[in-house]
Amino acid sequence: MAEHIHGTHPEIVKRLKRAEGHLKSVIVMIESGRPCLDIAQQLQAVEKAITQAKRTLIQDHLDHCLEETVGALPRDQRQSIDEFKSITKYL
Numbered sequence: 001m002a003e004h005i006h007g008t009h010p011e012i013v014k015r016l017k018r019a020e021g022h023l024k025s026v027i028v029m030i031e032s033g034r035p036c037l038d039i040a041q042q043l044q045a046v047e048k049a050i051t052q053a054k055r056t057l058i059q060d061h062l063d064h065c066l067e068e069t070v071g072a073l074p075r076d077q078r079q080s081i082d083e084f085k086s087i088t089k090y091l
Contacts, residue, residue, distance in 0.1 A: 008060045012053045019049035058088055 022045045029039050062085045070081055 006060045006064055008056050012056050015049050015053040015056070019046045019053070022046040022049065055089070055091065058091065059085075062088060 022042050026039055026042045026046065029042060066081070066085070073081065
């Protein structure tokens with residue numbers, strides 16, 4: 001398979017590594033008997049980092065890969081593609 005790299009991939013890796021660090025902290029917190037509120041806050045940070053990484057990946061894919069596949073379209077035919085790209089921001 002050909003290499004598939006976009007400009008946002010380093011940002012995504014950074015976010016996922018941050019999530020990995022938070023997740024490791026959560027495990028240590030649970031094992032050491034930390035309060036549930038503290039653990040929940042860290043889990044929220046993990047979830048947020050992963051969600052943002054996913055959104056960035058999907059948007060990047062749509063912006064680049066979908067555009068390559070669809071190619072140049074007349075303005076009246078682009079509306080559905082543009083709306084699809086816009087609505088995915090709410091995932």
